[in-house]
Amino acid sequence: MINREISRLLREAADLMEIAGEDPFRIRSYRRGADAVDQCPQSMRELAGEPRQILALPGIGKGLLALIQEMLSTGKLEQREQLLQRYRPEMLDLLQISGLGPKTIALIFEHFHAASVDEVEELARAGRLQGLPRMGAQSEAKILRGIAAWRKLSGRFxxxxxxxxxxxxxxxxxxxxxxxxxxxxxxxxxxxxxxxxxxxxxxxxxxxxxxxxxxxxxxxxxxxxxxxxxxxxxxxxxxxxxxxxxxxxxxxxxxxxxxxxxxxxxxxxxxxxxxxxxxxxxxxxxxxxxxxxxxxxxxxxxxxxxxxxxxxxxxxxxxxxxxxxxxxAGGLPQLLRLEDMRGDLHMHTVASDGRATIEEMADAAIARGYQYIAITEHSQALAMARGLNEVRAREHIQLIRAADAAFRQGRKPSAGGPERPLRIFTGIEVDILADGRLDMENGVLAEMDVVIGSLHSRFDLPPAAMTERLLRAIENPHLRILGHLTARILLRRAAVEFDFEAVLAACARAGVALEINASPERLDINDQHARRCGQAGVPVVISTDAHQPRHLDHMRYGVTMARRAWLEPRQVLNTRGPEELLAALRPRIET
DNA sequence: GCCGTTTTCGGCCCGACTGTTTTCAGTCG
Structure with missing residues (x-):
């Protein structure tokens, strides 16, 4: 049994425990344990004789160690088997559907004994879900939309x-x-x-x-x-x-x-x-x-x-x-290559939901030959990620500037590693609220080198409202990059619908760049969208949304998408040097 | 279930938003 199977069984047990309404903290520790197993370079089987090494993994204690040992010896996880007996295995699919959570799934199962996507769809079509507590026609319609989106992408990886x-x-x-x-x-x-x-x-x-x-x-x-x-x-x-x-x-x-x-x-x-x-x-x-x-x-x-x-x-x-x-005709584009990239403009540190410090991210960027990075924590609307409010954002700017002062000289505070100068830009990934406002005061945004506006909620707004929301955000003179422009976030999510051409035209007028988010789990703007950016003359940035140093390697996925979009290096702003980049990102502020 | 301990148990990521409500549960990130 390989690590990935162990982590899969743990995650599925956690999913089922959630439906069963068990202690949410216990569920979270199962998931953390699954992450730890996934990230462990050695196989659990190798470590089986050295339980102390397994216990040393973050998030794994005596309880999970016993479960891992059980899976190694029996190939099964009894707890998961029991939950599967009580429910049904198809139920795990339902959790993939946007708009359906563990509580609703449990409720539907309780009332109708329905556990498969097909069964739930049939109930929703017949209008029978509306009879359940706190369930109306709109919730039912939302579930049907979620199922349709799921069907489109299920079976793909x-x-x-x-x-x-x-x-x-x-x-x-x-x-x-x-x-x-x-x-x-x-x-x-x-x-x-x-x-x-x-x-x-x-x-x-x-x-x-x-x-x-x-x-x-x-x-x-x-x-x-x-x-x-x-x-x-x-x-x-x-x-x-x-x-x-x-x-x-x-x-x-x-x-x-x-x-x-x-x-x-x-x-x-x-x-x-x-x-x-x-x-x-x-x-x-x-x-x-x-x-x-x-x-x-x-x-x-x-x-x-x-x-x-x-x-x-x-x-x-x-x-x-x-x-x-x-x-x-000899007219193939000179496609972008990974080695053209000179910096990464979207990453998080321990100040919000990242796992590394500014210095650790900077070291990783230097090791990848970059000339600059931007530190872009979440804003407060993303509370789960410990997003920054104005006060914390101002404090964080000071930390970034101090790190920049150290790194731009080619000196590193920590020992070892290459000594090459790196510019560290201040930044923020600010949430675009449902009405198009940015989730931070303009006074603070004005101090940032890089302001990325991202969507984190209300993906299901009607297209006209979504377009309005984005246009309003672009009107804000501090917005530099429209990020996370979510055509699809994660496989299970429906496409965000809006008038892409109108948004593109507004970006072109305002000098706002579009982000290709290279994080492998996010399929934000797709290659056809990105190709339209190139055709419409809207500049693109490719960034990894890194939450830890190794995520910087995801740049290659973004470069792949840019290649599929026929983009050439000159169309991608972070192929440029630091000064040229800043000039291109801030045309409205400084002219 | 894990962790960090003031070594025995309390804290663990929480705000925006929706739909159904009449005060909030559920979902999402």
């Missing part, structure tokens, strides 16, 4: 989840020496925000039938495999405990490029590309590019694209959105 699963597969399969080449394809390679299943391609000169058989059996022993979906000479498919499907395909070296191209897609891109081949009297399939029976390309993707008169097209662009025409 975040890019980061799929990436981490794919890395596990690649590491596992590298143990087979006959495999010379391993790569991911599909939507994961194209960097889509959500992934349906993971495609892994394997090739090697000595991968004959017997070797494939052996490697395929090794694949089936991959940790976390729940079910074998299919097993054949060309492809083996499994489903992991997480629900993610992973396909392993075998390719011949002579058609490696063709296979990679074919299985990377997208389907629309491939259809267009095959059409181009047909026009040239050629045929393209997963085995190569053919003139008659003669293969004229196939070992590499580059050779295939070149033979079709095209520049090689980065996978992120392969969505049949004009990339073939651009590649034919």
């Amino acid at each position: 975040l890019l980061s989840q799929a990436e981490s699963a794919a890395h596990g597969v690649l590491d596992w399969m590298r143990e087979i020496s006959a495999i010379a080449g391993l790569t991911v394809a599909g939507s994961l390679r194209r960097g889509r925000e959500t992934i349906g299943d993971v495609d892994v391609l394997a090739a090697g000169p000595r991968l004959d039938g017997a070797a494939r058989q052996q490697a395929g059996e090794h694949f089936l022993r991959l940790p976390g495999v729940e079910q074998v979906l299919g097993q054949g000479p060309e492809k083996t498919s499994v489903r992991l405990h997480s629900g993610l499907q992973v396909d392993l395909r075998w390719l011949d070296s002579a058609s490696l490029g063709a296979g990679l191209q074919y299985f990377t897609g997208s389907q629309a891109h491939n259809v267009a590309l095959r059409g181009r081949a047909v026009k040239a009297g050629l045929k393209l399939n997963e085995y190569g590019l053919f003139r008659g029976k003669k293969r004229i390309a196939g070992e590499t993707e580059e050779a295939i694209y070149h033979a079709l008169g095209l520049a090689w097209i980065p996978p992120e662009l392969r969505e049949s959105c004009g990339e073939l025409e651009a590649a034919a």
